[in-house]
Amino acid sequence: MLYWLEPEEFDSMFDIMEASFPEDEIRPYDEQRALLEDPAFGILVLKDHAAEPIKGFVTVWDLGAHAFFEHLAINPVMRNGGLGAEMLNSAVALVNKPVCLEVELPSAEMPRRRIAFYERNGFCYNDYPYIQPPISKGRKPVPLAIMTTGGSISRAEFESIRELLYSRVYRISKQ
Secondary structure, eight states, rough: EEEEEEEGGGGHHHHHHHHSOOOOOOOOOOOHGGGGGOOOOEEEOOOOTSSOOOOEEEEEEOOOOEEEEEEEOOOOOOOOOOHHHHHHHHHHHHHTEEEEEEOOOOOSSHHHHHHHHHHHHHHEEEEEEEOOOOOTTTTTOEEEEEEEEEEEEOOOHHHHHHHHHHIIISSSOOO
């Protein structure tokens, strides 16, 4: 079941985040925690009951017409049991609007498997050039791709989503 993260659960969620993503794809602890003050940002956590340990999480940005799932991860000791699909589908249903997310380029086996996972769960890979700007000072830009629910998107739709991500999530001006 999905619950909105309680502030005292942040450290447990962040441990899973650090174990699941490369350094260039996550903010440092203090910056990530500070996002909890942003009304457009929230973290959904997967747990059996509200008081149980976190099995996984998805960070959600409400960008108006779209939701952006910035990070999605299952506790490493609980992976490959269907929890990721359960959490992803529940989160998509909960936000009740088109969803976009970033994925690594399909240049190796693991990124191709992640893309296939999202495709099996209703997302479409959009093959437009995209760079995740540095997520924090000292981090590097990362070449990624955008996946969306509701089918493929036009270049104009992609550019609109990219501009929204750059301005609202990464807080930079147009690239």
